[in-house]
Amino acid sequence: MDSERTKVAELQANHQNLSRELAAARTQELTQRRELVNASDEIDSLKKKHGREVMDLEMDVKKRDREIRELNEDLRVVRGDLEREREAVGLFKSTIAQQETAQLTLKVQNNALQAQISALQSSFDFSAETVSKLRLDLETAQKRVATLEQEAREAEMVRRKLHNMVQELKGNIRVFCRVRPLLPSDLPTGALVRSSSGSRGVSPASTSPSLDDEERIRAEALANLAFPDQRDHREIVLNSSSESATGQERKETWNFGFDRVFEPHSTQAEVFEEISQLAQSCTDGYNVCIFAYGQTGSGKSFTMEGGSSSSTAGMIPRAVEQVFQVTEDLKSKGWEYTLEGQFLEIYNETINDLLGKGEFDKKKHEIKHEKNGTRVTDVVVQPLRSPSQVKALLALANSRRTVAATLMNERSSRSHSVFTLRIRGTNTLTGESCEGSLNLVDLAGSERLNASGAGSDKDRLRETQSINKSLSALGDVIAALGEKSEKGDKHIPYRNSKLTYLLQNSLSGNSKTLMVLNLSPLVAHLNESLCSLRFATKVNNTTIGTARKQVKSSC
Numbered sequence: 001m002d003s004e005r006t007k008v009a010e011l012q013a014n015h016q017n018l019s020r021e022l023a024a025a026r027t028q029e030l031t032q033r034r035e036l037v038n039a040s041d042e043i044d045s046l047k048k049k050h051g052r053e054v055m056d057l058e059m060d061v062k063k064r065d066r067e068i069r070e071l072n073e074d075l076r077v078v079r080g081d082l083e084r085e086r087e088a089v090g091l092f093k094s095t096i097a098q099q100e101t102a103q104l105t106l107k108v109q110n111n112a113l114q115a116q117i118s119a120l121q122s123s124f125d126f127s128a129e130t131v132s133k134l135r136l137d138l139e140t141a142q143k144r145v146a147t148l149e150q151e152a153r154e155a156e157m158v159r160r161k162l163h164n165m166v167q168e169l170k171g172n173i174r175v176f177c178r179v180r181p182l183l184p185s186d187l188p189t190g191a192l193v194r195s196s197s198g199s200r201g202v203s204p205a206s207t208s209p210s211l212d213d214e215e216r217i218r219a220e221a222l223a224n225l226a227f228p229d230q231r232d233h234r235e236i237v238l239n240s241s242s243e244s245a246t247g248q249e250r251k252e253t254w255n256f257g258f259d260r261v262f263e264p265h266s267t268q269a270e271v272f273e274e275i276s277q278l279a280q281s282c283t284d285g286y287n288v289c290i291f292a293y294g295q296t297g298s299g300k301s302f303t304m305e306g307g308s309s310s311s312t313a314g315m316i317p318r319a320v321e322q323v324f325q326v327t328e329d330l331k332s333k334g335w336e337y338t339l340e341g342q343f344l345e346i347y348n349e350t351i352n353d354l355l356g357k358g359e360f361d362k363k364k365h366e367i368k369h370e371k372n373g374t375r376v377t378d379v380v381v382q383p384l385r386s387p388s389q390v391k392a393l394l395a396l397a398n399s400r401r402t403v404a405a406t407l408m409n410e411r412s413s414r415s416h417s418v419f420t421l422r423i424r425g426t427n428t429l430t431g432e433s434c435e436g437s438l439n440l441v442d443l444a445g446s447e448r449l450n451a452s453g454a455g456s457d458k459d460r461l462r463e464t465q466s467i468n469k470s471l472s473a474l475g476d477v478i479a480a481l482g483e484k485s486e487k488g489d490k491h492i493p494y495r496n497s498k499l500t501y502l503l504q505n506s507l508s509g510n511s512k513t514l515m516v517l518n519l520s521p522l523v524a525h526l527n528e529s530l531c532s533l534r535f536a537t538k539v540n541n542t543t544i545g546t547a548r549k550q551v552k553s554s555c
């Protein structure tokens with residue numbers, strides 16, 4: 001029983017323990033329940049918070065999606081740009097590569113050039129050395145040349161002096177020869193060829209000229225004439241080649257020498273340079289007479305009157321200008337001059353005043369040789385005050401000649417024209433006075449009767465006879481003057497023609513006379529040229545004494 005009691009006491013103690021444990025467990029359960037409620041509250045609030053956060057995150061995700069899309073779009077655009085940039089870069093790269101190649105080539109070239117430069121530099125240095133040596137040599141040579149030139153000038157002066165002395169001894173008639181150039185108007189005369197017999201003449205089978213014709217005419221003209229004296233220009237040679245009867249080529253050559261020969265390219269200024277001293281001597285009191293002689297169309301009027309421009313102005317306007325210039329220059333030495341001019345035409349042995357009034361001169365004019373010079377009755381003698389006034393007078397004379405030409409059968413080439421400039425000077429300081437004249441004569445065409453075709457026409461025949469008469473009278477006068485100076489006394493047939501009678505005082509041994517022989521370069525005119533050259537040679541071989549100044553002193 002005790003054991004039972006101990007057991008029961010033990011069970012009771014267990015029971016009490018268990019009850020205490022149960023109570024503790026209940027309290028714990030309560031606490032835990034409370035904690036559970038709290039925890040589920042917390043879970044709820046956490047759930048709500050989480051839900052809000054999820055929503056926020058979803059919105060955020062959407063926004064991010066949008067941004068990603070936008071960024072993707074941007075990326076696409078940027079990629080396109082990038083692609084293009086890449087292409088451009090590729091291009092640049094290839095350009096750069098090319099440029100680099102070019103640069104490389106240039107570098108190579110540059111190196112080569114540098115090498116050349118240095119080679120050139122050294123050769124330049126060498127040349128500079130040579131140049132300075134040559135300069136020294138040149139200076140020495142130039143000094144030598146200057147000395148030689150001075151010697152040459154002195155020799156030339158001596159030569160000219162001697163030439164002048166020869167001229168003085170020879171007398172005062174000089175002859176120049178001038179060949180005119182080929183003109184475009186020569187071309188239609190392309191028909192002017194050698195006839196089949198070999199002589200030269202006008203072929204009737206004239207057709208329009210071709211380039212070959214022109215070249216042939218030029219070549220023939222060149223072969224026809226030669227100017228061998230290139231130093232003093234005093235010689236002219238005519239060549240002709242023709243076929244003989246046996247068919248062989250016959251060549252002939254004629255040499256002529258004159259005081260000066262002007263080639264076709266000679267200018268008016270060059271011709272005047274040779275004439276100017278002579279023309280100027282009328283201001284010193286000499287009578288000067290300059291003739292232009294030659295066949296029609298050979299350049300007489302061109303030589304004497306010339307063209308309208310200053311470079312083509314002929315001997316008359318140039319001489320007049322020079323005379324005015326000289327009289328102006330001599331004013332400072334006390335000289336005062338009066339100048340007067342007349343311009344006459346001699347046609348069929350009648351005198352026509354080219355400065356007269358009215359369209360055509362119908363007056364009869366007579367030549368009078370008086371104490372104080374030659375006078376022609378009823379002609380206009382114009383006081384001359386300026387070269388421009390003379391130009392106007394020449395134009396008037398020309399217009400009157402043109403009227404006459406249309407009225408009367410190309411009369412200008414069939415008449416002689418004589419421009420006379422008379423000059424009187426007094427020196428107020430020395431009391432001297434002087435009187436000179438300058439006659440510039442454009443003679444009628446010198447062609448022979450058959451060549452001018454005059455045979456068939458009565459008027460033409462008369463004209464030609466009259467021209468021939470006066471030209472041969474001129475030759476006779478010159479020849480007689482030559483004989484007079486050789487033999488002393490001799491009758492001079494001045495009266496045989498109006499021309500020689502008019503120019504009596506300017507042709508006598510006291511005057512200075514120049515004949516300018518004008519020639520055509522055409523082969524067709526060879527025979528005429530030969531005749532003219534022979535006539536001029538006769539004149540050139542004549543000695544007509546020494547010119548004398550017409551100077552009076554005051555006492």
Ligand SMILES: Nc1ncnc2c1ncn2[C@@H]1O[C@H](COP(=O)(O)OP(=O)(O)OP(=O)(O)O)[C@@H](O)[C@H]1O
Nearest residue numbers: 180181295296297298299300301302303412413445
């Ligand atoms: N040296 C020259 N330079 C250029 N042209 C020239 C020369 N000589 C003459 N001529 C020209 O040749 C042509 C004939 O010349 P010009 O009239 O002077 O001859 P001409 O001998 O006076 O003839 P005519 O007897 O018919 O008066 C003209 O057209 C002229 O301009």
